[in-house]
Amino acid sequence: DSGVTQTPKHLITAxxxxxxxxxxxxxxxxxxxxxxxxLDQGLQFLIQYYNGEERAKGNILERFxxxxxPDLHSELNLSSLExxxxxxxxxxxxxxxxxxxxxxxGSGTRLTVV
Amino acid sequence: AQxxxxxxxxxxxxxxxxxxxxxxxxxxxxTYYLFWYKQxxxxxxxxxIRRNSFDEQNEISGRYSWNFQKSTSSFNFTxxxxxxxxxxxxxxxxxxxxxxxxxxxxxxxxxxxxxx
Numbered sequence: 329d330s331g332v333t334q335t336p337k338h339l340i341t342a343x344x345x346x347x348x349x350x351x352x353x354x355x356x357x358x359x360x361x362x363x364x365x366x367l368d369q370g371l372q373f374l375i376q377y378y379n380g381e382e383r384a385k386g387n388i389l390e391r392f393x394x395x396x397x398p399d400l401h402s403e404l405n406l407s408s409l410e411x412x413x414x415x416x417x418x419x420x421x422x423x424x425x426x427x428x429x430x431x432x433x434g435s436g437t438r439l440t441v442v
Numbered sequence: 443a444q445x446x447x448x449x450x451x452x453x454x455x456x457x458x459x460x461x462x463x464x465x466x467x468x469x470x471x472x473t474y475y476l477f478w479y480k481q482x483x484x485x486x487x488x489x490x491i492r493r494n495s496f497d498e499q500n501e502i503s504g505r506y507s508w509n510f511q512k513s514t515s516s517f518n519f520t521x522x523x524x525x526x527x528x529x530x531x532x533x534x535x536x537x538x539x540x541x542x543x544x545x546x547x548x549x550x551x552x553x554x555x556x557x558x
Contacts, residue, residue, distance in 0.1 A: 330486070359544065361545060361546070363546075363548075370548060370549075370550045370551060371533065371548040371551070373545045373546065373547070376544070376545055383544075384544075384545050386545060416485065418487060420487075420546075422544070430477065430489045430492045431477075431489070431546060432489065433479075433486065433487035433489075434486075435485065435486045436485055436486065436487075438485075
C-alpha cells in the first residue's frame with residue numbers, strides 16, 4: 329500500500345456521461361497531481377493542487393475539472409465522456425516538490441468509456 | 443519546456459543478462475530532479491530512484507544501478523543479472539527543482555521482457 333488511495337479502481341461508463349475519480353493523498357502530503365495514461369499518449373500530466381489551490385495545469389481538457397478539498401483529498405471530474413477518454417488515471421501526492429520521498433502514486437482508476 | 447526521451451521502446455533479454463535502459467532529457471532549468479519508475483503488469487507505478495542535478499555520482503542499489511551524466515543529459519538505468527520479476531514498463535521522468543511547478547514529465551516508457 330503506497331499510502332495514496334484512489335477510488336474506484338475500475339469504472340465503465342457510456343459516452344456522454346460524467347464521472348468523478350477520487351484521490352486521498354499520503355498522510356502529510358499537501359500536493360496532489362493527476363496524470364492520464366493512455367496507450368498513444370503515455371503518461372500525461374493533467375493538473376496539480378497544493379494545499380487546496382491549483383498550482384499547475386497541463387494538457388487537461390475543458391471537459392475535465394479537478395479540485396482539492398480542505399481535508400486534502402482531491403477529485404477529478406470528467407464530463408461529456410468520449411471513447412478517447414478511456415485510460416488509466418493516476419493520482420500522485422508529495423510533500424512540496426517531492427523533496428523528501430519523491431512522488432507517491434496511487435494504484436490508478438481504469439476508466440473504460442463504451 | 444521539459445522533455446524526456448526513451449528511445450528504446452521494447453527490450454527482451456534472457457534471465458541473468460544485464461540490460462541498460464536509456465534516458466535522455468531536455469530542460470532549460472539549471473536545477474532539476476530525475477526519476478525512474480517501474481510499472482509492473484499489475485499497473486501501479488513504483489518509485490525506484492530520484493537524483494538531483496547537483497549530484498552526478500552513480501548509484502547502486504542491489505542489482506540496480508544508475509548512471510547520471512549531465513554533460514550528455516542522460517540518466518541511464520542498468521539491471522544486472524536480470525530476473526523474470528524485472529519484466530515491466532520502466533519510465534524515466536524529470537521535474538524542476540525550484541519554482542511553483544513541480545510536475546513530473548515522463549518519457550514514453552520502455553517495456554522490458556525478461557525470459558526464463
